[in-house]
Amino acid sequence: MSGANNNPDKDALPEIPIPILNDPRPAPDKDQVVAAFKTLEPGRNFSTMRKSPCAKESFIDGAAVGLGLGLMRAMKTGAGRSAANWAFGGFVVMTIGTWEYCHYKIRQKRQLMSTGQMPVVNTIDVDAAKKREAIAARQRDV
Template sequence: MADDTRDSQQPAPQEPPPGATASPDHAKNSKTYEVFNAPSPPPNANALPAGSGLNTAGSRQEIPTLGDAIKTVRLGDFAQVHMYPCVRESLLTGIGGGFAMGGVRALLGAHIPKAANWAVGTFVFASFANYEFCLYRRRLEKQYMKRAVEIIDRKKMEKEAEREKIRKERRAAKEEADRKAEEAAKRSSWKFW
């Protein structure tokens, strides 16, 4: 009979593994993730990867090869390369730097092939350096924007808490004034004339 009752009971909901913690409050706030184009808050670091079952080994995934990477490149990507962030600015900087360096080398008496090599080298170096610096600035700007959004949200919550505190104080003062007025009215109504 004891076996029958165990079989008829519903399985208990699974609890998180030992040592797992609930996600912090800032991870529950999806507003910052929506602003920065992230699909959702990051997954819990204590959770097992999807499809790993009950073991920690998980399933083996194929290691990508150079051929797989080359298959993902399309010709249309090269037609739209100027639309990617920082590319246009870095290419223009590289072109200007390469033209200037090649022209200076040619004016100083270097042979044309040597001046052209300097121009191409300067183009590659200046474009790469400007591209990396632009990406670095964008990362910093994104961090500052995220911090600004968090500060604005925190200030908004603080102002709302301050307003709520003032409302409660006003409500308590009004209730106290109403109570005193009622007591005064009760005392004045018992006068004998």
Template sequence: MSGVNSNNTQEPLPEIPTPVLNDPRPQPDRDQVVSAFKTLEPTRNFTTMTKSPCTKESFVDGAAVGLGIGLMKALRAGGPTRSAANWGFGAFVLMTVGTWEYCHYKIRQKRQLMSSGQMPVVSTIDVDAAKRREAIAARQNNV
């Protein structure tokens, strides 16, 4: 009775498509993947990571949220600490990636506003120099 409805009309069931074994999409070129991995320099990439914008804040936020979630799960469950550690680590990863992406999104928005002329471009060097000039002028006026 397979392939036939159980109602009285005895209509055949629609055919289930068989999975496609040969994916029509082209496979990634193995040479490109290998060359991409060869460009990685772990010692240089990980030592300069803290100089990247948003990294420190993202890791601090992720660590705080991961620790909080892990502790709440451990206190609530009372038993399996491995599960609490998994929850904590998962929260750390999600929060770190989320805050890093949001921070870079805000940077991209600021750059777009500056390039369109809607936001003035202010260099921190100019601001620091102006503050120094003001401080020097104030000292000269007091003397």
């Protein structure tokens, strides 16, 4: 089926795939879902989450936005429960958003480094080189 085009000088419009309403792929097996949940270890997973490079910034941003939304909602309506709901919702949305954005930036940097468009810099080597240069400059001045 070619696209409807009234102008014969232009190329035919591309075909648009029609979504399949009855997807022939089988639904995930219940055993697979249960097995996936059994691999979670909340004690270990949540205790190591603070070591993630984006955790601190995400939780601080989420707490700030949640507190701000909660206070503004409480001042506007005076309803404590509604304000708490808004505060918690703001905290969750902001935390997830900043977490994902931070990891997106990390993925972008890794991709640039792997393609060679961004040099891989070891900060320890850079700091050591700066110290050596400072020592050499002081020795020249003496």
